[in-house]
Amino acid sequence: MSTVLAESSDLSGAEKVFAFFRDALLDGSLKPGERLLGERELSLKLGVSRPLLREALRSLAMLGFLDIRHGKGAYVRQADINVLSDFFTFSLAQQPDILDDVMQARIAIECQAIRLACERATESDLKRIGSRLTQLMDTLHDPVEGGAADFAFHQAIVEASHSEALTTLYGAIGELLRRSHVQRREVTISEPGIVDYLVEAHREVFLSILERDANAADLKLRDHFAIGDEFRRRSLISAFTRRPQT
Amino acid sequence: MSTVLAESSDLSGAEKVFAFFRDALLDGSLKPGERLLGERELSLKLGVSRPLLREALRSLAMLGFLDIRHGKGAYVRQADINVLSDFFTFSLAQQPDILDDVMQARIAIECQAIRLACERATESDLKRIGSRLTQLMDTLHDPVEGGAADFAFHQAIVEASHSEALTTLYGAIGELLRRSHVQRREVTISEPGIVDYLVEAHREVFLSILERDANAADLKLRDHFAIGDEFRRRSLISAFTRRPQT
DNA sequence: GGCATTACAGTGGTCAGACCACTTGATTCC
DNA sequence: GGAATCAAGTGGTCTGACCACTGTAATGCC
Numbered sequence: 001m002s003t004v005l006a007e008s009s010d011l012s013g014a015e016k017v018f019a020f021f022r023d024a025l026l027d028g029s030l031k032p033g034e035r036l037l038g039e040r041e042l043s044l045k046l047g048v049s050r051p052l053l054r055e056a057l058r059s060l061a062m063l064g065f066l067d068i069r070h071g072k073g074a075y076v077r078q079a080d081i082n083v084l085s086d087f088f089t090f091s092l093a094q095q096p097d098i099l100d101d102v103m104q105a106r107i108a109i110e111c112q113a114i115r116l117a118c119e120r121a122t123e124s125d126l127k128r129i130g131s132r133l134t135q136l137m138d139t140l141h142d143p144v145e146g147g148a149a150d151f152a153f154h155q156a157i158v159e160a161s162h163s164e165a166l167t168t169l170y171g172a173i174g175e176l177l178r179r180s181h182v183q184r185r186e187v188t189i190s191e192p193g194i195v196d197y198l199v200e201a202h203r204e205v206f207l208s209i210l211e212r213d214a215n216a217a218d219l220k221l222r223d224h225f226a227i228g229d230e231f232r233r234r235s236l237i238s239a240f241t242r243r244p245q246t
Numbered sequence: 247m248s249t250v251l252a253e254s255s256d257l258s259g260a261e262k263v264f265a266f267f268r269d270a271l272l273d274g275s276l277k278p279g280e281r282l283l284g285e286r287e288l289s290l291k292l293g294v295s296r297p298l299l300r301e302a303l304r305s306l307a308m309l310g311f312l313d314i315r316h317g318k319g320a321y322v323r324q325a326d327i328n329v330l331s332d333f334f335t336f337s338l339a340q341q342p343d344i345l346d347d348v349m350q351a352r353i354a355i356e357c358q359a360i361r362l363a364c365e366r367a368t369e370s371d372l373k374r375i376g377s378r379l380t381q382l383m384d385t386l387h388d389p390v391e392g393g394a395a396d397f398a399f400h401q402a403i404v405e406a407s408h409s410e411a412l413t414t415l416y417g418a419i420g421e422l423l424r425r426s427h428v429q430r431r432e433v434t435i436s437e438p439g440i441v442d443y444l445v446e447a448h449r450e451v452f453l454s455i456l457e458r459d460a461n462a463a464d465l466k467l468r469d470h471f472a473i474g475d476e477f478r479r480r481s482l483i484s485a486f487t488r489r490p491q492t
Numbered sequence: 493g494g495c496a497t498t499a500c501a502g503t504g505g506t507c508a509g510a511c512c513a514c515t516t517g518a519t520t521c522c
Numbered sequence: 523g524g525a526a527t528c529a530a531g532t533g534g535t536c537t538g539a540c541c542a543c544t545g546t547a548a549t550g551c552c
Contacts, residue, residue, distance in 0.1 A: 051297040054301055055297075055300055055305075056304070058301040058302070059301075059304050061305075063309070098410070101409055102411045104362065104409040104411055105358075105412055107358050108355050108357065108358030111354070111358065112353050112354035116350065163347055163350040164347050165419075166350050166351055166354060169354075169415060173415075175272070
């Protein structure tokens with residue numbers, strides 16, 4: 001570390017801090033699981049202010065290299081696929097028309113997840129899905145809460161897959177999906193038959209998991225999505241039909 | 247933004263800031279190329295201290311979403327997915343278990359993508375997939391190049407889906423998938439019948455896209471994955487059977 | 493009038509010191 | 523022995539100050 005300081009006479013404070021971490025991680029003096037010095041002590045050692053050190057620590061935590069615990073300290077961690085979460089939320093948010101297209105990612109993940117859920121779901125998983133289904137039934141007439149409950153139901157299915165990759169990817173686009181759910185609810189809320197559809201479709205999806213037939217569950221879920229699209233299409237046609245009379 | 251502030255009475259300062267950026271990017275009020283308010287003004291608007299805002303800004307800059315210029319301001323930039331691939335190369339190389347689970351993400355994305363490719367693939371897409379198939383055929387006996395060509399073939403299918411969400415997700419785990427391909431090739435290279443299987447399976451997948459039957463293509467691809475798993479399972483059994491004789 | 497220099501406003505970069513919230517271990521009390 | 527309290531050390535956040543950079547406007551010189 002004294003070597004780093006000797007070399008860093010022309011580095012900015014931030015560069016100095018990042019160089020310290022880069023070198024320590026690469027030369028193995030900092031390993032996963034190890035705890036860093038406290039912020040006050042480390043900022044003194046590195047010759048920078050504590051807020052500046054915090055900027056660097058927060059950045060490294062966001063990149064998944066550190067795990068910062070309030071009251072305990074900062075720990076070096078093995079970065080894993082969970083770091084995807086923040087990146088995706090911001091990355092996909094910058095794409096135009098993402099709320100429509102993200103539906104494809106949703107279908108991809110959920111249809112594979114429900115197959116796995118048929119094989120892997122525990123009693124605890126099934127209870128949670130059932131509970132989310134109840135909550136969904138209780139919020140059918142409210143687009144915002146209903147959309148959120150709808151998302152939570154589907155998320156419970158993905159979690160029942162017990163695939164870290166699928167769960168993480170789904171979580172990464174979770175905010176986009178929740179917004180997509182709410183948007184679809186708002187658009188279709190006045191369509192005749194929508195409430196009956198929501199009740200039946202979600203109940204049948206749940207039953208298909210209980211029956212543990214992966215192919216049937218996949219098909220049932222795709223039907224759910226296709227009919228949802230049909231309601232949305234009808235709603236758009238209705239809106240178009242009504243407009244010239246306004 | 248006032249809505250965000252009204253909702254955020256129980257959020258920490260940092261959470262408030264990140265929620266602001268997430269929402270601004272999602273609702274399009276912040277677009278790539280746009281300049282943020284100055285730190286002093288923005289921290290006042292968000293009701294947080296300037297050092298705290300700087301922590302968030304530095305983090306977002308590290309992730310590639312902002313470009314901070316001394317004396318000029320901070321600008322929103324389009325995140326580059328290649329940043330994440332580099333990150334994976336460095337960070338996940340030590341996590342062998344991820345290669346198995348990420349297969350579920352691969353199946354999810356590819357099976358949905360191939361359905362869309364049957365509907366949406368252009369002549370140019372089909373040409374590219376065909377060209378990748380030829381390359382795959384030319385590298386059957388080399389695990390490294392063959393694995394890479396195999397990955398490129400599948401990636402071309404995902405691109406032919408013309409879904410930004412699927413393409414982005416696939417690209418982000420692309421390095422992991424390429425490694426997974428190579429690993430599977432290395433493990434199965436000595437299995438009898440592997441070459442014939444690789445030839446037939448990939449040709450049939452390509453033909454299924456040409457026939458534009460989404461359900462059949464999905465099934466064909468799942469068969470491809472299942473048989474690949476069988477070869478891998480056989481290879482593991484062979485290795486186990488041979489070991490006691492060594 | 494055109495060019496060069498200087499000053500100023502606004503920007504980010506960093507600092508010191510203070511206070512709040514959380515965690516953990518030690519001590520005291522019942 | 524168990525529960526409650528306290529203290530030390532941790533991270534989380536704040537205020538206010540000053541430094542470095544950028545760009546524009548004003549001023550002076552030719």
